[in-house]
Amino acid sequence: MLLGCGSRGHQVGDASAPPDTEVDAPIDTPPRHCDVIGDVSQPVEIQLFHPGIPPLAPVQAMDPVALYVPAQGGYVFDVEVHARNIDGCHFSLTTVLRDPCTSQVATFETRPSVMHLNADGWGVPNGESDEAEVPSCPHIGYSHNLHNEPFVLEITAADSTSHQAFASVTIVPTCPEGICVCNCSADYTLGTNCLTYPDAGVPTSCP
Amino acid sequence: MMGRPLVGLLLLAAACGDNLRPAPDNSDGWTLADLDDSEGFSLRVGPFEVPPNHEVQNCYFVRVPDINNGQPVWIDRVLIAMNVGSHHMNVFKVNTILGLDPRLGTPTWLGDYPASVIEGADDYQHSPCWNSANWADWPLVANSQTALADNPYTDWKLPQNVAIQLQPGQMLMVQSHYVNSGDQPTPNGAHVGINFYKHLAPDPIELGTLFATQQKIRICRSNPTPSYSGVCHLPSAVTPVTITAANGHFHKRGKEFDMYVWDGVTTSQPPAASQFYQSLTWNEPPMMRDLSAGVPTGGGVYWNCAYQWAPPEYATCADVDAKDPEQAGDCCYTFGGSTDIGEHCNVFVYYYPRTTSDVFCN
Numbered sequence: 290m291l292l293g294c295g296s297r298g299h300q301v302g303d304a305s306a307p308p309d310t311e312v313d314a315p316i317d318t319p320p321r322h323c324d325v326i327g328d329v330s331q332p333v334e335i336q337l338f339h340p341g342i343p344p345l346a347p348v349q350a351m352d353p354v355a356l357y358v359p360a361q362g363g364y365v366f367d368v369e370v371h372a373r374n375i376d377g378c379h380f381s382l383t384t385v386l387r388d389p390c391t392s393q394v395a396t397f398e399t400r401p402s403v404m405h406l407n408a409d410g411w412g413v414p415n416g417e418s419d420e421a422e423v424p425s426c427p428h429i430g431y432s433h434n435l436h437n438e439p440f441v442l443e444i445t446a447a448d449s450t451s452h453q454a455f456a457s458v459t460i461v462p463t464c465p466e467g468i469c470v471c472n473c474s475a476d477y478t479l480g481t482n483c484l485t486y487p488d489a490g491v492p493t494s495c496p
Numbered sequence: 497m498m499g500r501p502l503v504g505l506l507l508l509a510a511a512c513g514d515n516l517r518p519a520p521d522n523s524d525g526w527t528l529a530d531l532d533d534s535e536g537f538s539l540r541v542g543p544f545e546v547p548p549n550h551e552v553q554n555c556y557f558v559r560v561p562d563i564n565n566g567q568p569v570w571i572d573r574v575l576i577a578m579n580v581g582s583h584h585m586n587v588f589k590v591n592t593i594l595g596l597d598p599r600l601g602t603p604t605w606l607g608d609y610p611a612s613v614i615e616g617a618d619d620y621q622h623s624p625c626w627n628s629a630n631w632a633d634w635p636l637v638a639n640s641q642t643a644l645a646d647n648p649y650t651d652w653k654l655p656q657n658v659a660i661q662l663q664p665g666q667m668l669m670v671q672s673h674y675v676n677s678g679d680q681p682t683p684n685g686a687h688v689g690i691n692f693y694k695h696l697a698p699d700p701i702e703l704g705t706l707f708a709t710q711q712k713i714r715i716c717r718s719n720p721t722p723s724y725s726g727v728c729h730l731p732s733a734v735t736p737v738t739i740t741a742a743n744g745h746f747h748k749r750g751k752e753f754d755m756y757v758w759d760g761v762t763t764s765q766p767p768a769a770s771q772f773y774q775s776l777t778w779n780e781p782p783m784m785r786d787l788s789a790g791v792p793t794g795g796g797v798y799w800n801c802a803y804q805w806a807p808p809e810y811a812t813c814a815d816v817d818a819k820d821p822e823q824a825g826d827c828c829y830t831f832g833g834s835t836d837i838g839e840h841c842n843v844f845v846y847y848y849p850r851t852t853s854d855v856f857c858n
Binding site: 365378385393397415427429479 | 589592628631633726733762
């Protein structure tokens with residue numbers, strides 16, 4: 290189920306909801322390894338967190354998520370997925386960002402996510418590259434700003450035994466200072482000089 | 497330092513004696529006509545030597561010559577010739593300057609045109625010529641990854657009445673990356689020629705370009721066969737566009753690079769009938785031309801990059817580990833330009849009509 294336009298509140302599919310409380314169990318320091326986590330005969334469960342230094346905050350409805358510049362340029366944001374009842378050695382994440390008004394897919398990607406058992410009994414990603422990543426800006430030819438507007442984030446987590454779980458929550462990609470607002474605006478075209486772009490941009494809204 | 501091709505190297509060699517490596521044998525195996533203004537314009541890079549087990553990536557800056565009385569220059573054929581060993585040659589339009597600044601380059605010449613060069617050499621850790629974030633908003637113009645001994649040419653003729661638009665005086669960046677290793681040898685030195693042929697008919701349809709790069713790829717010894725996929729919208733919200741050419745770019749762990757027309761709706765791999773590109777080789781990936789892959793309104797491109805971990809050839813896992821931002825000690829290749837130490841999953845797609853913009857996706 291996805292949000293109607295202008296609604297608030299997190300949306301959860303057939304997976305467990307993001308927890309209401311912060312997680313204070315520390316994430317293991319590598320060495321690099323992976324584990325079978327929990328009971329793989331049971332349904333897969335996943336939780337979504339804002340990445341960072343523990344204690345991690347769960348992703349809640351209408352949370353701002355911070356866009357940042359990755360190595361290759363543009364702007365992305367990350368979500369840390371915890372899971373259990375999975376084979377953490379053969380695990381993948383498909384991340385979709387949808388327009389809440391039209392359900393149009395703004396972007397999606399699929400990547401492997403190697404997980405190991407954490408002290409709290411959940412599987413956690415080994416590193417940043419094992420987190421769900423959402424390539425966001427620029428987004429040429431897309432009719433909405435990719436900043437300061439709500440989008441539905443959908444994450445499907447699956448292992449090689451066809452165990453999978455799905456979660457979704459409405460989030461608000463949020464630009465830091467700088468040229469991000471220009472780069473993430475609906476009217477951005479490649480080659481625009483973002484150094485002279487007005488800070489606020491032009492808001493877009495559902496039709 | 498670069499001078500006019502070959503002559504500069506020979507003069508330097510004469511001046512400095514044994515301190516310089518000998519100029520490479522200029523047995524290119526290719527020749528290109530030097531175009532006059534009525535035909536287009538010609539750029540030449542090198543020749544220069546690439547030492548064994550080294551990579552050289554240089555970024556050359558040159559302005560589009562005014563060969564059309566101050567009016568836009570339309571190009572409908574790009575003929576590229578490269579000595580064996582070229583890993584890639586990309587041409588971008590320069591836009592926002594972050595670290596890669598043409599004003600900081602060493603003066604040189606690209607054929608008959610004054611230019612500057614930032615020599616990245618093999619300093620992938622520090623040189624801005626290796627930092628791809630620089631050209632996240634630099635529209636792609638053309639590229640080639642093919643440099644075969646028996647066919648060093650990429651002769652890209654655009655579809656009927658489709659052309660690349662360049663503005664006179666516009667700054668271009670020509671990035672040349674050569675590798676001289678066992679599986680991509682450069683026996684005759686680096687040398688690149690590019691001929692841009694002028695389109696003469698009126699009212700051409702403008703070509704659009706898409707450059708995309710998958711973020712945070714990671715190929716580890718303990719997880720040796722990962723694959724990554726992503727999508728990128730084309731500016732087709734109103735007008736359907738047609739993909740006419742494409743090529744994919746990865747490094748030595750790359751096993752299969754696939755591209756599909758994406759309908760803008762599906763969140764899984766599109767059906768086989770939608771596939772328009774496949775590469776099974778990292779060092780001479782094909783450039784598919786003369787495609788007619790229609791993209792529906794709201795659609796775009798889906799890609800998948802599949803890898804097989806292998807140890808580095810001339811570097812070491814310690815070198816690979818030193819570059820790993822996660823410091824996992826697992827010989828994990830991450831995004832990076834050096835073919836022996838880093839990996840890529842880069843998409844080059846050419847479409848028409850351009851409509852509103854060229855495209856960059858991450």
